Amino acid sequence: MVDALELARRVRAGETSSEALINDAFKRIEATNDDLNAVVHTRREKALAEAKAQQDNGQPFLGVPLLLKDLGQNLKGEPATLSSRLFKNEIAGRTDNFVAALQDAGFIVIGQTNAPEYGFKNITDPVLYGKTRNAWDRDRYSGGSSGGAATSVAAGYVPLAAGNDGGGSIRIPASFSGLIGLKPTRGRMPVGPDGWRGWAGASINFALTRSIRDTSTLLDWLQTYQPAAPFSTPVNLQGFTDQLWDQPAHLRIAYTTKSPVGTPVSRAAQQAVLESVDFLKAQGFEVVEQENPLDGTALMRSYYMMNGAETVAMFDGVSKALSRPVEPNDMERLTWLIYPVGLGVTCR
Structure with a gap:
Protein backbone atom coordinates (compact mmCIF):
# COMPACT_ATOMS: atom_id res chain seq x y z
CA MET A 1 0.00 0.00 0.00
CA VAL A 2 1.29 3.47 -0.86
CA ASP A 3 1.70 6.11 1.82
CA ALA A 4 -0.63 9.00 2.65
CA LEU A 5 1.38 11.63 0.80
CA GLU A 6 1.22 9.62 -2.41
CA LEU A 7 -2.55 9.19 -2.07
CA ALA A 8 -2.93 12.95 -1.57
CA ARG A 9 -0.81 13.56 -4.68
CA ARG A 10 -3.10 11.31 -6.71
CA VAL A 11 -6.21 13.10 -5.42
CA ARG A 12 -4.71 16.50 -6.26
CA ALA A 13 -3.66 15.31 -9.73
CA GLY A 14 -7.13 13.96 -10.49
CA GLU A 15 -5.86 10.37 -10.74
CA THR A 16 -8.36 9.32 -8.07
CA SER A 17 -10.80 10.97 -5.70
CA SER A 18 -11.18 11.12 -1.95
CA GLU A 19 -14.54 9.37 -2.31
CA ALA A 20 -12.87 6.50 -4.15
CA LEU A 21 -10.20 6.21 -1.46
CA ILE A 22 -12.88 6.12 1.24
CA ASN A 23 -14.85 3.42 -0.56
CA ASP A 24 -11.68 1.38 -1.08
CA ALA A 25 -10.90 1.68 2.64
CA PHE A 26 -14.35 0.39 3.53
CA LYS A 27 -13.99 -2.56 1.16
CA ARG A 28 -10.87 -3.62 3.06
CA ILE A 29 -12.50 -3.01 6.44
CA GLU A 30 -15.57 -5.04 5.48
CA ALA A 31 -13.37 -7.88 4.20
CA THR A 32 -11.35 -8.52 7.37
CA ASN A 33 -12.46 -6.39 10.32
CA ASP A 34 -14.90 -8.99 11.66
CA ASP A 35 -11.83 -11.13 12.30
CA LEU A 36 -9.25 -8.46 13.22
CA ASN A 37 -11.61 -6.28 15.29
CA ALA A 38 -9.52 -3.15 14.77
CA VAL A 39 -12.28 -0.68 13.83
CA VAL A 40 -15.09 -0.21 16.36
CA HIS A 41 -17.08 2.62 14.77
CA THR A 42 -17.48 3.95 11.22
CA ARG A 43 -18.99 7.09 9.64
CA ARG A 44 -19.06 6.30 5.93
CA GLU A 45 -21.82 8.64 4.74
CA LYS A 46 -20.52 11.59 6.75
CA ALA A 47 -17.01 10.97 5.44
CA LEU A 48 -18.19 10.83 1.82
CA ALA A 49 -20.10 14.09 2.27
CA GLU A 50 -17.05 15.77 3.80
CA ALA A 51 -14.85 14.49 0.98
CA LYS A 52 -17.24 15.84 -1.65
CA ALA A 53 -17.28 19.28 0.00
CA GLN A 54 -13.54 19.48 0.64
CA GLN A 55 -11.58 22.25 -1.09
CA ASP A 56 -7.93 22.02 -2.13
CA ASN A 57 -6.12 24.61 -0.03
CA GLY A 58 -2.71 23.03 -0.28
CA GLN A 59 -3.26 20.52 2.51
CA PRO A 60 -0.48 17.90 2.57
CA PHE A 61 -2.90 15.01 3.10
CA LEU A 62 -5.74 16.17 0.86
CA GLY A 63 -8.64 13.70 0.85
CA VAL A 64 -6.81 10.87 2.60
CA PRO A 65 -9.04 8.63 4.79
CA LEU A 66 -8.05 8.46 8.45
CA LEU A 67 -9.08 6.49 11.52
CA LEU A 68 -9.07 8.10 14.97
CA LYS A 69 -8.50 6.23 18.22
CA ASP A 70 -11.59 5.85 20.40
CA LEU A 71 -9.66 7.27 23.32
CA GLY A 72 -8.78 10.93 23.81
CA GLN A 73 -9.47 11.98 20.20
CA ASN A 74 -12.98 13.38 20.18
CA LEU A 75 -14.88 14.31 17.03
CA LYS A 76 -18.14 16.16 17.63
CA GLY A 77 -21.17 13.93 17.21
CA GLU A 78 -19.18 10.68 17.29
CA PRO A 79 -18.76 8.10 20.08
CA ALA A 80 -16.37 8.95 22.92
CA THR A 81 -16.43 5.70 24.90
CA LEU A 82 -12.81 5.51 26.15
CA SER A 83 -13.35 1.78 25.46
CA SER A 84 -15.26 1.65 28.75
CA ARG A 85 -18.68 0.16 29.41
CA LEU A 86 -19.34 3.13 31.68
CA PHE A 87 -19.22 5.48 28.68
CA LYS A 88 -20.56 3.17 25.97
CA ASN A 89 -23.29 5.66 25.04
CA GLU A 90 -21.17 8.82 25.36
CA ILE A 91 -21.13 11.15 22.34
CA ALA A 92 -18.52 13.89 21.93
CA GLY A 93 -19.97 17.38 22.32
CA ARG A 94 -17.08 19.09 20.55
CA THR A 95 -14.01 18.31 18.48
CA ASP A 96 -10.55 18.15 20.04
CA ASN A 97 -7.96 20.61 18.72
CA PHE A 98 -5.72 17.72 17.67
CA VAL A 99 -8.51 16.18 15.59
CA ALA A 100 -9.34 19.56 14.06
CA ALA A 101 -5.67 19.93 13.10
CA LEU A 102 -5.79 16.54 11.35
CA GLN A 103 -8.83 17.69 9.40
CA ASP A 104 -7.05 20.94 8.52
CA ALA A 105 -4.19 18.80 7.18
CA GLY A 106 -6.66 17.30 4.68
CA PHE A 107 -7.63 14.02 6.32
CA ILE A 108 -11.19 12.70 6.14
CA VAL A 109 -12.15 10.80 9.31
CA ILE A 110 -13.86 7.50 8.44
CA GLY A 111 -14.12 5.93 11.89
CA GLN A 112 -12.52 4.97 15.17
CA THR A 113 -10.21 2.18 16.32
CA ASN A 114 -10.14 -0.14 19.30
CA ALA A 115 -8.14 0.46 22.50
CA PRO A 116 -7.98 -1.06 25.99
CA GLU A 117 -10.16 0.58 28.65
CA TYR A 118 -8.70 4.05 29.33
CA GLY A 119 -5.49 2.95 27.59
CA PHE A 120 -4.19 1.34 30.77
CA LYS A 121 -2.30 -1.60 29.22
CA ASN A 122 -0.25 -2.57 26.21
CA ILE A 123 -2.67 -5.13 24.79
CA THR A 124 -6.00 -4.24 23.20
CA ASP A 125 -8.80 -6.40 24.58
CA PRO A 126 -11.46 -4.22 26.23
CA VAL A 127 -14.56 -5.90 27.59
CA LEU A 128 -16.65 -3.37 25.66
CA TYR A 129 -15.31 -4.25 22.19
CA GLY A 130 -13.24 -7.42 22.51
CA LYS A 131 -9.73 -8.33 21.40
CA THR A 132 -7.93 -6.79 18.43
CA ARG A 133 -5.80 -9.28 16.50
CA ASN A 134 -2.46 -8.69 14.84
CA ALA A 135 -2.75 -8.23 11.08
CA TRP A 136 0.39 -10.32 10.50
CA ASP A 137 -0.51 -13.21 12.81
CA ARG A 138 -4.09 -13.45 14.01
CA ASP A 139 -3.15 -15.69 16.91
CA ARG A 140 -1.23 -12.77 18.43
CA TYR A 141 -2.10 -9.41 19.94
CA SER A 142 -1.51 -6.09 18.19
CA GLY A 143 -0.12 -4.38 21.30
CA GLY A 144 -1.63 -1.31 22.88
CA SER A 145 -3.00 0.92 23.74
CA SER A 146 -3.19 2.02 20.07
CA GLY A 147 -3.64 -1.60 19.02
CA GLY A 148 -6.64 -0.97 16.78
CA ALA A 149 -4.72 1.78 15.00
CA ALA A 150 -1.72 -0.49 14.42
CA THR A 151 -3.80 -3.32 12.97
CA SER A 152 -5.73 -0.86 10.78
CA VAL A 153 -2.54 0.41 9.16
CA ALA A 154 -0.86 -3.00 8.94
CA ALA A 155 -4.00 -4.47 7.34
CA GLY A 156 -4.08 -1.67 4.77
CA TYR A 157 -7.35 -0.06 5.84
CA VAL A 158 -5.66 3.37 5.90
CA PRO A 159 -2.08 4.52 5.24
CA LEU A 160 -1.81 6.00 8.73
CA ALA A 161 -3.98 6.07 11.83
CA ALA A 162 -4.10 8.41 14.80
CA GLY A 163 -2.95 7.16 18.19
CA ASN A 164 -1.70 8.50 21.47
CA ASP A 165 1.12 7.56 23.79
CA GLY A 166 1.57 7.96 27.53
CA GLY A 167 3.87 5.02 28.22
CA GLY A 168 4.48 3.32 24.88
CA SER A 169 0.95 3.28 23.48
CA ILE A 170 2.04 4.31 19.98
CA ARG A 171 5.53 2.78 20.02
CA ILE A 172 4.58 -0.67 21.35
CA PRO A 173 1.85 -1.49 18.80
CA ALA A 174 3.96 0.01 16.01
CA SER A 175 6.75 -2.42 16.92
CA PHE A 176 4.26 -5.31 17.00
CA SER A 177 3.15 -4.57 13.43
CA GLY A 178 6.25 -3.34 11.61
CA LEU A 179 5.14 0.30 11.54
CA ILE A 180 6.67 3.66 12.43
CA GLY A 181 5.57 4.88 15.84
CA LEU A 182 6.75 8.26 17.12
CA LYS A 183 5.83 9.89 20.42
CA PRO A 184 6.43 13.62 19.92
CA THR A 185 7.94 15.78 22.63
CA ARG A 186 5.49 17.00 25.26
CA GLY A 187 4.09 20.39 24.32
CA ARG A 188 4.53 20.01 20.55
CA MET A 189 1.08 18.68 19.59
CA PRO A 190 -2.23 20.59 19.84
CA VAL A 191 -4.18 20.01 23.07
CA GLY A 192 -7.59 21.08 24.40
CA PRO A 193 -10.28 22.29 24.50
CA ASP A 194 -10.76 19.35 26.90
CA GLY A 195 -7.97 17.23 28.34
CA TRP A 196 -5.22 19.86 28.38
CA ARG A 197 -2.78 17.76 30.39
CA GLY A 198 -3.53 14.06 29.99
CA TRP A 199 -1.45 12.03 32.48
CA ALA A 200 0.43 15.16 33.60
CA GLY A 201 1.24 15.87 29.97
CA ALA A 202 2.74 12.42 29.37
CA SER A 203 -0.08 11.34 27.05
CA ILE A 204 0.54 12.81 23.60
CA ASN A 205 -1.47 12.43 20.40
CA PHE A 206 0.16 11.56 17.09
CA ALA A 207 -0.03 8.68 14.58
CA LEU A 208 1.25 5.30 13.40
CA THR A 209 2.51 5.36 9.81
CA ARG A 210 4.04 3.27 7.05
CA SER A 211 6.61 5.83 5.85
CA ILE A 212 9.10 8.20 7.44
CA ARG A 213 8.04 11.02 5.15
CA ASP A 214 4.42 10.70 6.33
CA THR A 215 5.68 10.88 9.92
CA SER A 216 7.89 13.92 9.35
CA THR A 217 5.33 15.80 7.24
CA LEU A 218 2.61 15.18 9.82
CA LEU A 219 4.93 16.35 12.58
CA ASP A 220 5.75 19.52 10.62
CA TRP A 221 2.09 20.24 9.96
CA LEU A 222 0.77 19.55 13.46
CA GLN A 223 3.52 21.09 15.59
CA THR A 224 2.27 24.20 17.31
CA TYR A 225 2.72 26.65 20.15
CA GLN A 226 -0.36 27.22 22.31
CA PRO A 227 -0.06 29.97 24.94
CA ALA A 228 -2.95 28.39 26.88
CA ALA A 229 -1.30 24.96 27.05
CA PRO A 230 0.31 23.91 30.36
CA PHE A 231 3.38 22.62 28.50
CA SER A 232 5.02 24.03 25.39
CA THR A 233 7.97 23.25 23.15
CA PRO A 234 9.49 25.74 20.69
CA VAL A 235 8.35 25.20 17.11
CA ASN A 236 11.05 23.62 14.94
CA LEU A 237 11.37 26.34 12.31
CA GLN A 238 13.64 24.36 9.99
CA GLY A 239 11.09 21.57 9.81
CA PHE A 240 11.59 17.87 10.41
CA THR A 241 11.15 16.81 6.79
CA ASP A 242 13.98 19.06 5.60
CA GLN A 243 16.24 17.50 8.22
CA LEU A 244 15.63 13.95 6.99
CA TRP A 245 18.44 14.33 4.50
CA ASP A 246 20.91 15.99 6.89
CA GLN A 247 23.34 13.13 7.46
CA PRO A 248 25.24 13.72 10.74
CA ALA A 249 29.00 13.82 10.34
CA HIS A 250 29.34 11.35 13.20
CA LEU A 251 26.59 9.71 15.19
CA ARG A 252 27.21 7.26 18.03
CA ILE A 253 24.27 5.00 18.88
CA ALA A 254 24.01 2.89 22.04
CA TYR A 255 22.07 -0.35 22.29
CA THR A 256 21.29 -3.08 24.79
CA THR A 257 19.58 -6.45 24.64
CA LYS A 258 18.74 -6.43 28.35
CA SER A 259 15.40 -5.51 29.92
CA PRO A 260 15.50 -2.30 31.98
CA VAL A 261 13.57 -4.10 34.75
CA GLY A 262 15.48 -7.38 34.69
CA THR A 263 12.80 -9.49 33.01
CA PRO A 264 13.76 -12.17 30.46
CA VAL A 265 14.26 -11.08 26.85
CA SER A 266 13.46 -13.70 24.21
CA ARG A 267 16.13 -14.90 21.85
CA ALA A 268 14.06 -13.67 18.90
CA ALA A 269 13.88 -10.17 20.36
CA GLN A 270 17.62 -10.10 21.02
CA GLN A 271 18.27 -11.24 17.46
CA ALA A 272 16.05 -8.47 16.09
CA VAL A 273 18.11 -5.89 18.01
CA LEU A 274 21.38 -7.34 16.71
CA GLU A 275 20.08 -7.29 13.13
CA SER A 276 19.24 -3.61 13.59
CA VAL A 277 22.76 -3.04 14.90
CA ASP A 278 24.24 -4.65 11.78
CA PHE A 279 22.03 -2.48 9.57
CA LEU A 280 23.05 0.74 11.34
CA LYS A 281 26.72 -0.18 11.15
CA ALA A 282 26.33 -0.79 7.41
CA GLN A 283 24.97 2.76 7.09
CA GLY A 284 28.17 4.13 8.63
CA PHE A 285 27.02 4.75 12.20
CA GLU A 286 29.10 3.87 15.24
CA VAL A 287 27.05 1.45 17.34
CA VAL A 288 28.14 0.41 20.83
CA GLU A 289 26.65 -1.89 23.46
CA GLN A 290 25.83 0.03 26.62
CA GLU A 291 24.37 -0.89 30.00
CA ASN A 292 21.20 1.08 30.72
CA PRO A 293 22.19 3.70 33.35
CA LEU A 294 18.60 4.08 34.61
CA ASP A 295 16.94 2.11 37.38
Whole structure:
Protein backbone atom coordinates (compact mmCIF):
# COMPACT_ATOMS: atom_id res chain seq x y z
CA MET A 1 0.00 0.00 0.00
CA VAL A 2 1.29 3.47 -0.86
CA ASP A 3 1.70 6.11 1.82
CA ALA A 4 -0.63 9.00 2.65
CA LEU A 5 1.38 11.63 0.80
CA GLU A 6 1.22 9.62 -2.41
CA LEU A 7 -2.55 9.19 -2.07
CA ALA A 8 -2.93 12.95 -1.57
CA ARG A 9 -0.81 13.56 -4.68
CA ARG A 10 -3.10 11.31 -6.71
CA VAL A 11 -6.21 13.10 -5.42
CA ARG A 12 -4.71 16.50 -6.26
CA ALA A 13 -3.66 15.31 -9.73
CA GLY A 14 -7.13 13.96 -10.49
CA GLU A 15 -5.86 10.37 -10.74
CA THR A 16 -8.36 9.32 -8.07
CA SER A 17 -10.80 10.97 -5.70
CA SER A 18 -11.18 11.12 -1.95
CA GLU A 19 -14.54 9.37 -2.31
CA ALA A 20 -12.87 6.50 -4.15
CA LEU A 21 -10.20 6.21 -1.46
CA ILE A 22 -12.88 6.12 1.24
CA ASN A 23 -14.85 3.42 -0.56
CA ASP A 24 -11.68 1.38 -1.08
CA ALA A 25 -10.90 1.68 2.64
CA PHE A 26 -14.35 0.39 3.53
CA LYS A 27 -13.99 -2.56 1.16
CA ARG A 28 -10.87 -3.62 3.06
CA ILE A 29 -12.50 -3.01 6.44
CA GLU A 30 -15.57 -5.04 5.48
CA ALA A 31 -13.37 -7.88 4.20
CA THR A 32 -11.35 -8.52 7.37
CA ASN A 33 -12.46 -6.39 10.32
CA ASP A 34 -14.90 -8.99 11.66
CA ASP A 35 -11.83 -11.13 12.30
CA LEU A 36 -9.25 -8.46 13.22
CA ASN A 37 -11.61 -6.28 15.29
CA ALA A 38 -9.52 -3.15 14.77
CA VAL A 39 -12.28 -0.68 13.83
CA VAL A 40 -15.09 -0.21 16.36
CA HIS A 41 -17.08 2.62 14.77
CA THR A 42 -17.48 3.95 11.22
CA ARG A 43 -18.99 7.09 9.64
CA ARG A 44 -19.06 6.30 5.93
CA GLU A 45 -21.82 8.64 4.74
CA LYS A 46 -20.52 11.59 6.75
CA ALA A 47 -17.01 10.97 5.44
CA LEU A 48 -18.19 10.83 1.82
CA ALA A 49 -20.10 14.09 2.27
CA GLU A 50 -17.05 15.77 3.80
CA ALA A 51 -14.85 14.49 0.98
CA LYS A 52 -17.24 15.84 -1.65
CA ALA A 53 -17.28 19.28 0.00
CA GLN A 54 -13.54 19.48 0.64
CA GLN A 55 -11.58 22.25 -1.09
CA ASP A 56 -7.93 22.02 -2.13
CA ASN A 57 -6.12 24.61 -0.03
CA GLY A 58 -2.71 23.03 -0.28
CA GLN A 59 -3.26 20.52 2.51
CA PRO A 60 -0.48 17.90 2.57
CA PHE A 61 -2.90 15.01 3.10
CA LEU A 62 -5.74 16.17 0.86
CA GLY A 63 -8.64 13.70 0.85
CA VAL A 64 -6.81 10.87 2.60
CA PRO A 65 -9.04 8.63 4.79
CA LEU A 66 -8.05 8.46 8.45
CA LEU A 67 -9.08 6.49 11.52
CA LEU A 68 -9.07 8.10 14.97
CA LYS A 69 -8.50 6.23 18.22
CA ASP A 70 -11.59 5.85 20.40
CA LEU A 71 -9.66 7.27 23.32
CA GLY A 72 -8.78 10.93 23.81
CA GLN A 73 -9.47 11.98 20.20
CA ASN A 74 -12.98 13.38 20.18
CA LEU A 75 -14.88 14.31 17.03
CA LYS A 76 -18.14 16.16 17.63
CA GLY A 77 -21.17 13.93 17.21
CA GLU A 78 -19.18 10.68 17.29
CA PRO A 79 -18.76 8.10 20.08
CA ALA A 80 -16.37 8.95 22.92
CA THR A 81 -16.43 5.70 24.90
CA LEU A 82 -12.81 5.51 26.15
CA SER A 83 -13.35 1.78 25.46
CA SER A 84 -15.26 1.65 28.75
CA ARG A 85 -18.68 0.16 29.41
CA LEU A 86 -19.34 3.13 31.68
CA PHE A 87 -19.22 5.48 28.68
CA LYS A 88 -20.56 3.17 25.97
CA ASN A 89 -23.29 5.66 25.04
CA GLU A 90 -21.17 8.82 25.36
CA ILE A 91 -21.13 11.15 22.34
CA ALA A 92 -18.52 13.89 21.93
CA GLY A 93 -19.97 17.38 22.32
CA ARG A 94 -17.08 19.09 20.55
CA THR A 95 -14.01 18.31 18.48
CA ASP A 96 -10.55 18.15 20.04
CA ASN A 97 -7.96 20.61 18.72
CA PHE A 98 -5.72 17.72 17.67
CA VAL A 99 -8.51 16.18 15.59
CA ALA A 100 -9.34 19.56 14.06
CA ALA A 101 -5.67 19.93 13.10
CA LEU A 102 -5.79 16.54 11.35
CA GLN A 103 -8.83 17.69 9.40
CA ASP A 104 -7.05 20.94 8.52
CA ALA A 105 -4.19 18.80 7.18
CA GLY A 106 -6.66 17.30 4.68
CA PHE A 107 -7.63 14.02 6.32
CA ILE A 108 -11.19 12.70 6.14
CA VAL A 109 -12.15 10.80 9.31
CA ILE A 110 -13.86 7.50 8.44
CA GLY A 111 -14.12 5.93 11.89
CA GLN A 112 -12.52 4.97 15.17
CA THR A 113 -10.21 2.18 16.32
CA ASN A 114 -10.14 -0.14 19.30
CA ALA A 115 -8.14 0.46 22.50
CA PRO A 116 -7.98 -1.06 25.99
CA GLU A 117 -10.16 0.58 28.65
CA TYR A 118 -8.70 4.05 29.33
CA GLY A 119 -5.49 2.95 27.59
CA PHE A 120 -4.19 1.34 30.77
CA LYS A 121 -2.30 -1.60 29.22
CA ASN A 122 -0.25 -2.57 26.21
CA ILE A 123 -2.67 -5.13 24.79
CA THR A 124 -6.00 -4.24 23.20
CA ASP A 125 -8.80 -6.40 24.58
CA PRO A 126 -11.46 -4.22 26.23
CA VAL A 127 -14.56 -5.90 27.59
CA LEU A 128 -16.65 -3.37 25.66
CA TYR A 129 -15.31 -4.25 22.19
CA GLY A 130 -13.24 -7.42 22.51
CA LYS A 131 -9.73 -8.33 21.40
CA THR A 132 -7.93 -6.79 18.43
CA ARG A 133 -5.80 -9.28 16.50
CA ASN A 134 -2.46 -8.69 14.84
CA ALA A 135 -2.75 -8.23 11.08
CA TRP A 136 0.39 -10.32 10.50
CA ASP A 137 -0.51 -13.21 12.81
CA ARG A 138 -4.09 -13.45 14.01
CA ASP A 139 -3.15 -15.69 16.91
CA ARG A 140 -1.23 -12.77 18.43
CA TYR A 141 -2.10 -9.41 19.94
CA SER A 142 -1.51 -6.09 18.19
CA GLY A 143 -0.12 -4.38 21.30
CA GLY A 144 -1.63 -1.31 22.88
CA SER A 145 -3.00 0.92 23.74
CA SER A 146 -3.19 2.02 20.07
CA GLY A 147 -3.64 -1.60 19.02
CA GLY A 148 -6.64 -0.97 16.78
CA ALA A 149 -4.72 1.78 15.00
CA ALA A 150 -1.72 -0.49 14.42
CA THR A 151 -3.80 -3.32 12.97
CA SER A 152 -5.73 -0.86 10.78
CA VAL A 153 -2.54 0.41 9.16
CA ALA A 154 -0.86 -3.00 8.94
CA ALA A 155 -4.00 -4.47 7.34
CA GLY A 156 -4.08 -1.67 4.77
CA TYR A 157 -7.35 -0.06 5.84
CA VAL A 158 -5.66 3.37 5.90
CA PRO A 159 -2.08 4.52 5.24
CA LEU A 160 -1.81 6.00 8.73
CA ALA A 161 -3.98 6.07 11.83
CA ALA A 162 -4.10 8.41 14.80
CA GLY A 163 -2.95 7.16 18.19
CA ASN A 164 -1.70 8.50 21.47
CA ASP A 165 1.12 7.56 23.79
CA GLY A 166 1.57 7.96 27.53
CA GLY A 167 3.87 5.02 28.22
CA GLY A 168 4.48 3.32 24.88
CA SER A 169 0.95 3.28 23.48
CA ILE A 170 2.04 4.31 19.98
CA ARG A 171 5.53 2.78 20.02
CA ILE A 172 4.58 -0.67 21.35
CA PRO A 173 1.85 -1.49 18.80
CA ALA A 174 3.96 0.01 16.01
CA SER A 175 6.75 -2.42 16.92
CA PHE A 176 4.26 -5.31 17.00
CA SER A 177 3.15 -4.57 13.43
CA GLY A 178 6.25 -3.34 11.61
CA LEU A 179 5.14 0.30 11.54
CA ILE A 180 6.67 3.66 12.43
CA GLY A 181 5.57 4.88 15.84
CA LEU A 182 6.75 8.26 17.12
CA LYS A 183 5.83 9.89 20.42
CA PRO A 184 6.43 13.62 19.92
CA THR A 185 7.94 15.78 22.63
CA ARG A 186 5.49 17.00 25.26
CA GLY A 187 4.09 20.39 24.32
CA ARG A 188 4.53 20.01 20.55
CA MET A 189 1.08 18.68 19.59
CA PRO A 190 -2.23 20.59 19.84
CA VAL A 191 -4.18 20.01 23.07
CA GLY A 192 -7.59 21.08 24.40
CA PRO A 193 -10.28 22.29 24.50
CA ASP A 194 -10.76 19.35 26.90
CA GLY A 195 -7.97 17.23 28.34
CA TRP A 196 -5.22 19.86 28.38
CA ARG A 197 -2.78 17.76 30.39
CA GLY A 198 -3.53 14.06 29.99
CA TRP A 199 -1.45 12.03 32.48
CA ALA A 200 0.43 15.16 33.60
CA GLY A 201 1.24 15.87 29.97
CA ALA A 202 2.74 12.42 29.37
CA SER A 203 -0.08 11.34 27.05
CA ILE A 204 0.54 12.81 23.60
CA ASN A 205 -1.47 12.43 20.40
CA PHE A 206 0.16 11.56 17.09
CA ALA A 207 -0.03 8.68 14.58
CA LEU A 208 1.25 5.30 13.40
CA THR A 209 2.51 5.36 9.81
CA ARG A 210 4.04 3.27 7.05
CA SER A 211 6.61 5.83 5.85
CA ILE A 212 9.10 8.20 7.44
CA ARG A 213 8.04 11.02 5.15
CA ASP A 214 4.42 10.70 6.33
CA THR A 215 5.68 10.88 9.92
CA SER A 216 7.89 13.92 9.35
CA THR A 217 5.33 15.80 7.24
CA LEU A 218 2.61 15.18 9.82
CA LEU A 219 4.93 16.35 12.58
CA ASP A 220 5.75 19.52 10.62
CA TRP A 221 2.09 20.24 9.96
CA LEU A 222 0.77 19.55 13.46
CA GLN A 223 3.52 21.09 15.59
CA THR A 224 2.27 24.20 17.31
CA TYR A 225 2.72 26.65 20.15
CA GLN A 226 -0.36 27.22 22.31
CA PRO A 227 -0.06 29.97 24.94
CA ALA A 228 -2.95 28.39 26.88
CA ALA A 229 -1.30 24.96 27.05
CA PRO A 230 0.31 23.91 30.36
CA PHE A 231 3.38 22.62 28.50
CA SER A 232 5.02 24.03 25.39
CA THR A 233 7.97 23.25 23.15
CA PRO A 234 9.49 25.74 20.69
CA VAL A 235 8.35 25.20 17.11
CA ASN A 236 11.05 23.62 14.94
CA LEU A 237 11.37 26.34 12.31
CA GLN A 238 13.64 24.36 9.99
CA GLY A 239 11.09 21.57 9.81
CA PHE A 240 11.59 17.87 10.41
CA THR A 241 11.15 16.81 6.79
CA ASP A 242 13.98 19.06 5.60
CA GLN A 243 16.24 17.50 8.22
CA LEU A 244 15.63 13.95 6.99
CA TRP A 245 18.44 14.33 4.50
CA ASP A 246 20.91 15.99 6.89
CA GLN A 247 23.34 13.13 7.46
CA PRO A 248 25.24 13.72 10.74
CA ALA A 249 29.00 13.82 10.34
CA HIS A 250 29.34 11.35 13.20
CA LEU A 251 26.59 9.71 15.19
CA ARG A 252 27.21 7.26 18.03
CA ILE A 253 24.27 5.00 18.88
CA ALA A 254 24.01 2.89 22.04
CA TYR A 255 22.07 -0.35 22.29
CA THR A 256 21.29 -3.08 24.79
CA THR A 257 19.58 -6.45 24.64
CA LYS A 258 18.74 -6.43 28.35
CA SER A 259 15.40 -5.51 29.92
CA PRO A 260 15.50 -2.30 31.98
CA VAL A 261 13.57 -4.10 34.75
CA GLY A 262 15.48 -7.38 34.69
CA THR A 263 12.80 -9.49 33.01
CA PRO A 264 13.76 -12.17 30.46
CA VAL A 265 14.26 -11.08 26.85
CA SER A 266 13.46 -13.70 24.21
CA ARG A 267 16.13 -14.90 21.85
CA ALA A 268 14.06 -13.67 18.90
CA ALA A 269 13.88 -10.17 20.36
CA GLN A 270 17.62 -10.10 21.02
CA GLN A 271 18.27 -11.24 17.46
CA ALA A 272 16.05 -8.47 16.09
CA VAL A 273 18.11 -5.89 18.01
CA LEU A 274 21.38 -7.34 16.71
CA GLU A 275 20.08 -7.29 13.13
CA SER A 276 19.24 -3.61 13.59
CA VAL A 277 22.76 -3.04 14.90
CA ASP A 278 24.24 -4.65 11.78
CA PHE A 279 22.03 -2.48 9.57
CA LEU A 280 23.05 0.74 11.34
CA LYS A 281 26.72 -0.18 11.15
CA ALA A 282 26.33 -0.79 7.41
CA GLN A 283 24.97 2.76 7.09
CA GLY A 284 28.17 4.13 8.63
CA PHE A 285 27.02 4.75 12.20
CA GLU A 286 29.10 3.87 15.24
CA VAL A 287 27.05 1.45 17.34
CA VAL A 288 28.14 0.41 20.83
CA GLU A 289 26.65 -1.89 23.46
CA GLN A 290 25.83 0.03 26.62
CA GLU A 291 24.37 -0.89 30.00
CA ASN A 292 21.20 1.08 30.72
CA PRO A 293 22.19 3.70 33.35
CA LEU A 294 18.60 4.08 34.61
CA ASP A 295 16.94 2.11 37.38
CA GLY A 296 14.06 0.73 35.38
CA THR A 297 12.19 -0.59 38.41
CA ALA A 298 12.27 2.80 40.15
CA LEU A 299 11.19 4.44 36.92
CA MET A 300 8.24 2.07 36.60
CA ARG A 301 7.19 2.73 40.21
CA SER A 302 7.24 6.48 39.55
CA TYR A 303 5.28 6.03 36.35
CA TYR A 304 2.52 4.01 38.00
CA MET A 305 2.39 6.45 40.90
CA MET A 306 1.58 9.18 38.39
CA ASN A 307 -0.78 6.86 36.54
CA GLY A 308 -2.63 6.02 39.74
CA ALA A 309 -2.94 9.65 40.80
CA GLU A 310 -4.28 10.62 37.39
CA THR A 311 -6.78 7.76 37.60
CA VAL A 312 -8.09 9.06 40.92
CA ALA A 313 -8.42 12.56 39.48
CA MET A 314 -10.29 11.17 36.47
CA PHE A 315 -12.72 9.15 38.58
CA ASP A 316 -13.32 12.06 40.93
CA GLY A 317 -14.73 13.85 37.90
CA VAL A 318 -16.68 10.77 36.85
CA SER A 319 -18.19 10.44 40.33
CA LYS A 320 -19.38 14.03 40.22
CA ALA A 321 -20.95 13.47 36.79
CA LEU A 322 -22.70 10.31 38.03
CA SER A 323 -23.67 11.89 41.38
CA ARG A 324 -22.35 8.76 43.11
CA PRO A 325 -19.02 7.08 43.90
CA VAL A 326 -17.51 4.84 41.25
CA GLU A 327 -17.79 1.10 41.92
CA PRO A 328 -15.86 -2.02 40.84
CA ASN A 329 -18.62 -2.96 38.38
CA ASP A 330 -18.12 0.38 36.60
CA MET A 331 -14.75 -0.71 35.22
CA GLU A 332 -12.49 -3.61 34.35
CA ARG A 333 -10.48 -5.30 37.09
CA LEU A 334 -7.13 -3.75 36.10
CA THR A 335 -8.62 -0.27 36.17
CA TRP A 336 -10.06 -0.87 39.63
CA LEU A 337 -6.68 -2.15 40.89
CA ILE A 338 -4.90 1.00 39.67
CA TYR A 339 -7.45 3.24 41.40
CA PRO A 340 -6.43 2.47 45.04
CA VAL A 341 -2.77 2.93 44.12
CA GLY A 342 -3.60 6.53 43.30
CA LEU A 343 -5.55 6.97 46.53
CA GLY A 344 -2.31 6.36 48.41
CA VAL A 345 -0.39 9.10 46.58
CA THR A 346 0.11 12.27 48.64
CA CYS A 347 1.64 15.67 47.90
CA ARG A 348 4.54 15.07 50.27
